Amino acid sequence: xxxxxxxxxxxxxxxxxxxxxSLRRRPAGTVLPQPRGALSASVIPALQGAAHPLPGHADVAxxxxxxxxxxxxxYILYEMHYRGFxxxxxxxxxxxxxxGLRGILEDRFLTALxxxxxxxxxxxxxxxxxxxxxxxxxxxxVTHFLRNEGQLWHLREYAAVRSLYHLKEADPxxxxxxxxxxxxxxxxxAVEYDEFGAGHAEDIHAQLFADLMADLGLDTTxxxxxxxxxxxxxxxxxxxxxxxxxxxxxxxxxGHFAFVxxxxxxxxxxxxxAMRRTGAGxxxxxxxxxHVEADAVHEQVVRHxxxxxxxxxxxxxxxxxxxxxxxxxxxxxxxxxxxxGAWRDNRTALRxxxxxxxxx
Amino acid sequence: MPNASDRPxxxxxxxxxxxxxxxPVEVVLEDGSVVxxxxxxxxxxxxxxxxxxPWCDTSHRRRTSRARGEPQxxxxxxxxxxE
Numbered sequence: 215x216x217x218x219x220x221x222x223x224x225x226x227x228x229x230x231x232x233x234x235x236s237l238r239r240r241p242a243g244t245v246l247p248q249p250r251g252a253l254s255a256s257v258i259p260a261l262q263g264a265a266h267p268l269p270g271h272a273d274v275a276x277x278x279x280x281x282x283x284x285x286x287x288x289y290i291l292y293e294m295h296y297r298g299f300x301x302x303x304x305x306x307x308x309x310x311x312x313x314g315l316r317g318i319l320e321d322r323f324l325t326a327l328x329x330x331x332x333x334x335x336x337x338x339x340x341x342x343x344x345x346x347x348x349x350x351x352x353x354x355x356v357t358h359f360l361r362n363e364g365q366l367w368h369l370r371e372y373a374a375v376r377s378l379y380h381l382k383e384a385d386p387x388x389x390x391x392x393x394x395x396x397x398x399x400x401x402x403x404a405v406e407y408d409e410f411g412a413g414h415a416e417d418i419h420a421q422l423f424a425d426l427m428a429d430l431g432l433d434t435t436x437x438x439x440x441x442x443x444x445x446x447x448x449x450x451x452x453x454x455x456x457x458x459x460x461x462x463x464x465x466x467x468x469g470h471f472a473f474v475x476x477x478x479x480x481x482x483x484x485x486x487x488a489m490r491r492t493g494a495g496x497x498x499x500x501x502x503x504x505h506v507e508a509d510a511v512h513e514q515v516v517r518h519x520x521x522x523x524x525x526x527x528x529x530x531x532x533x534x535x536x537x538x539x540x541x542x543x544x545x546x547x548x549x550x551x552x553x554x555g556a557w558r559d560n561r562t563a564l565r566x567x568x569x570x571x572x573x574x
Numbered sequence: 575m576p577n578a579s580d581r582p583x584x585x586x587x588x589x590x591x592x593x594x595x596x597x598p599v600e601v602v603l604e605d606g607s608v609v610x611x612x613x614x615x616x617x618x619x620x621x622x623x624x625x626x627x628p629w630c631d632t633s634h635r636r637r638t639s640r641a642r643g644e645p646q647x648x649x650x651x652x653x654x655x656x657e
Contacts, residue, residue: 346638479632510630
């Protein structure tokens with residue numbers, strides 16, 4: 215629609231009507247990200263409807279499985295299963311060519327993860343590492359860094375990267391529900407119900423995170439920070455989409471969920487302290503304070519009922535549960551290294567820095 | 575869950591962790607004050623270290639140096655008794 219500057223003078227009522235109409239027309243989807251290499255540069259026009267050749271096995275084999283290009287291409291394809299993109303036909307979610315490419319990218323990612331995680335560990339061993347707390351700051355923990363020396367700009371960068379995860383918090387975990395039975399299903403649904411606000415839209419954890427972002431002067435639009443998020447951030451979200459979308463990886467999805475719930479409570483306490491110390495705002499503090507208590511409960515329920523129930527039902531899935539825990543740990547460590555490496559050099563950990571608070 | 579069934583309310587005990595009680599639940603503290611959790615389950619602190627007492631905040635966890643491969647050293651305390 216083009217509007218002429220010399221158009222007729224509108225009555226206030228007409229002006230308001232047009233404004234409401236234009237707001238209603240605003241698409242719910244996210245804007246397609248900017249490409250980061252040959253793979254993502256092929257996926258984007260294909261989604262825009264161009265007759266564009268898609269990459270094949272050889273192209274994907276050349277890409278770094280954890281790199282910017284592959285992770286973004288995968289992220290874009292996965293997003294079609296969540297909310298899609300502005301101007302992209304929703305039917306392409308089930309386009310055979312795009313699904314085929316997604317499968318090739320997933321193979322490359324999954325193969326790298328299997329190579330980088332220990333083999334043959336039990337679920338108890340995998341979780342045991344997470345159930346101890348380091349004495350003090352050992353220099354590898356993002357939440358310790360933020361609590362002890364985080365400044366507001368660190369917290370804003372952290373929230374921008376994590377928004378890709380928290381604004382779809384618990385969403386991919388809902389995909390596992392039809393694949394569980396009995397105890398595991400009842401417990402998984404109970405935890406998810408809590409994550410989704412226990413019947414109250416304002417308490418949905420993704421909404422609490424949006425409130426936190428507003429406190430930090432960030433844009434709360436879903437997917438807004440994809441372009442500034444480094445591959446290490448995209449990979450943590452791609453992992454849960456990968457596990458969530460494949461029934462064969464249901465054990466790994468449960469392992470991923472356990473990792474998140476087990477590590478969340480103490481990490482959230484440190485982040486709540488960081489938010490308080492920097493005066494980030496009440497919603498920023500509330501998000502993490504809520505997670506200290508909620509996830510102390512969720513940890514117990516996930517370990518004893520979800521994992522316990524699943525393995526009582528399907529004991530052969532134990533290695534997959536352990537893999538889900540370990541793979542999450544590998545990717546969290548990579549993200550932590552990226553963030554801390556940049557911050558210790560006093561530079562942005564994002565692909566491009568956020569606009570200053572005053573100018574945003 | 576309230577009215578979910580006629581069976582007695584379940585309380586799950588973990589030797590090294592909180593007591594998990596089916597919610598919602600009210601806890602009467604020593605000073606007579608009452609706190610409420612509306613969650614489907616509440617984790618009640620038994621180690622007395624929680625900073626959100628009576629709710630568990632995972633402070634019961636063993637503390638250790640994080641260096642991989644090192645044996646886990648529980649911090650010295652009197653066999654799980656409240657401090």
